[in-house]
Amino acid sequence: xxxxxxxxxxxxxxxxxxxxxxxxxxxxxxxxxxxxxxxxxxxxxxxxxxxxxxxxxxxxxxxxxxxxxxxxxxxxxxxxxxxxxxxxxxxxxxxxxxxxxxxxxxxxxxxxxxxxxxxxxxxxxxxxxxxxxxxxxxxxxxxxxxxxxxxxxxxxxxxxxxxxxxxxxxxxxxxxxxxxxxxxxxxxxxxxxxxxxxxxxxxxxxxxxxxxxxxxxxxxxxxxxxxxxxxxxxxxxxxxxxxxxxxxxxxxxxxxxxx
Amino acid sequence: xxxxxxxxxxxxxxxxxxxxxxxxxxxxxxxxxxxxxxxxxxxxxxxxxxxxxxxxxxxxxxxxxxxxxxxxxxx
Numbered sequence: 001x002x003x004x005x006x007x008x009x010x011x012x013x014x015x016x017x018x019x020x021x022x023x024x025x026x027x028x029x030x031x032x033x034x035x036x037x038x039x040x041x042x043x044x045x046x047x048x049x050x051x052x053x054x055x056x057x058x059x060x061x062x063x064x065x066x067x068x069x070x071x072x073x074x075x076x077x078x079x080x081x082x083x084x085x086x087x088x089x090x091x092x093x094x095x096x097x098x099x100x101x102x103x104x105x106x107x108x109x110x111x112x113x114x115x116x117x118x119x120x121x122x123x124x125x126x127x128x129x130x131x132x133x134x135x136x137x138x139x140x141x142x143x144x145x146x147x148x149x150x151x152x153x154x155x156x157x158x159x160x161x162x163x164x165x166x167x168x169x170x171x172x173x174x175x176x177x178x179x180x181x182x183x184x185x186x187x188x189x190x191x192x193x194x195x196x197x198x199x200x201x202x203x204x205x206x207x208x209x210x211x212x213x214x215x216x217x218x219x220x221x222x223x224x225x226x227x228x229x230x231x232x233x234x235x236x237x238x239x240x241x242x243x244x245x246x247x248x249x250x251x252x253x254x255x256x257x258x259x
Numbered sequence: 260x261x262x263x264x265x266x267x268x269x270x271x272x273x274x275x276x277x278x279x280x281x282x283x284x285x286x287x288x289x290x291x292x293x294x295x296x297x298x299x300x301x302x303x304x305x306x307x308x309x310x311x312x313x314x315x316x317x318x319x320x321x322x323x324x325x326x327x328x329x330x331x332x333x334x
Contacts (some may be wrong), residue, residue, distance in 0.1 A: 006328045010278075013264070014327040027324055030276030034321025042317040147323065190282050190315040223276075230276040249263045 017041035023067045030230020032099060032220030033061055034128055035187040036196070040100065040127065041069045043200045045052075052205075053096040054088050060102035061136045062129070066082035079110025082117035084217040085124045096207050098125035103144040104134045107169045115171065121178030121212035125203045128170065128215065131222035132241060141226035143167040146244055151225070155156055170217040173259070174250045178214035186219045186242070188234040199249075211254060219245050233246075264312020264329040268303055272324040275300035279316035279325060285309045288316060 019041040027033045042049055044050050050071050057065050059078035066073035076084040081099035089097040099106075106114050106128050117124070132141040135153055141151040141158060144166050148157040158166075174182040181203060185196040196218055203214035219241050223233035273296060278287045287307040291331065296302045302317030303316075310311075 006262070006330050008288055008328070009268060011311055011327060011328040013329045014325075016318040016323040020323070027321060029274035029321075030278055031321055034323075035319065036301055038321075038323045128312060187319070193318045230278055231281050234278070234281075254282075 002206075017045045019045050019070050021068055021135060023234040025068060026064055027061060027226045028135075029220075030221065030233065031061070031135075031225050032131065033186045035193060036127065036218050036220070037062070037065060037068055037100075039187070039193070039197050039200055040098075043197060043204060044069070044071060045202065047204055048184055049096050049204070052094070053098070054092070055084045056088070056097070056099040056104040057119070058101040060105045060134075062100055062102060063099055063125075063136070066121065067218060079105050079108070080113050082124070082126060082175060083106065083113045083153055085126075086117055086120070086122045089124050093242065095146045096204055097123075098127060098204070100127045101129070102135070103128070103130045103132065103142050104137075107167055107258065108134075108149075110142050111169070115173065115176070116226050117178075118173040118176045118213045118215065119178045121180075123207050123210045123212065125207060125214045126216070127200070128201075128217045129220050130170075130217055130245065131164070131220045131225070133222045133225040135222045135225050139222070139227075144169075149240075168245065170245075170250060173213070173215055174256060174258070178212045179215055180209070180254050181206050181214040182217075184219060184245060184247050185217070186237070186247055188221065188237060192247075219247065262308045262310045262328060264310045266305055266310060266312075266316065267326045268305075269324040270302045270324075271297050271328060272322050273302035273324055274298070274303055276321065278319045278321070279303055282319040284313065284315060285311060295333045313322070314332075 140153040221233035289306045290301040317325040
């Protein structure tokens with residue numbers, strides 16, 4: 001069988017989601033943000049909810065996500081995406097509302113909004129990309145930066161006695177009664193990507209049940225900020241990030257799975 | 260050895276991160292020899308027969324530049 005014989009429209013087993021625009025993604029080569037952005041588009045397309053979904057764009061690397069996925073978007077002030085999502089969901093309760101935020105947006109400047117939205121149990125989906133660094137501004141230390149990790153503002157590594165240990169905000173929100181589904185995934189291997197897609201599907205589907213926040217953390221690489229090649233960054237993430245941020249479901253159907 | 264599947268790479272969107280090369284179980288992907296795309300990135304090509312159309316390369320690609328084709332089994 002020649003390759004040219006296989007290239008026919010009826011033989012396509014995978015292609016880009018039709019919800020993605022022709023705009024080239026602004027993310028660095030190999031960044032997990034790109035994978036998650038495409039997964040969000042694929043999940044919305046599979047659920048057939050592109051006319052009923054409203055996304056809230058963050059400030060950070062994904063600030064121009066409204067250029068990439070052809071659905072309705074609102075750009076929120078830095079960190080306030082979940083507060084804007086609360087307003088949208090309360091005014092239009094039959095729509096699917098989700099936020100897409102990084103760790104600088106959700107776990108640093110937006111900590112108050114994130115925690116109170118989860119405490120109130122708004123029926124929204126929160127997608128949280130955690131790469132342990134402020135990527136867009138030049139690789140500064142974030143609250144999620146690992147102990148001992150070198151960044152441009154912690155050139156000798158994060159000193160826990162001065163800056164405190166990294167914040168595990170996903171575990172924190174799982175402890176609140178307002179969250180219904182909390183999980184932590186990654187997108188560094190094909191298997192992990194498939195799991196993340198399932199988690200995102202569930203996170204959007206539970207909005208119909210009106211039981212509370214669906215919170216999906218995706219541990220991601222930041223090869224520019226970490227100063228590594230994309231392949232090395234994924235390996236470093238497996239060896240270091242997953243120790244502090246172990247993958248898996250944390251809360252399913254309102255039941256905590258961890259102590 | 261023939262291929263059950265094949266891929267088409269949108270060369271000018273490829274950023275040359277190489278994650279698909281790592282993810283390919285058949286090891287049939289590689290960077291094109293001393294060539295770059297319009298943005299100056301190395302890009303990925305299929306270098307050998309044996310592609311099964313498993314879609315692993317396409318789903319780890321952050322820019323989704325790979326379209327995967329697989330021959331349907333004829334009864």
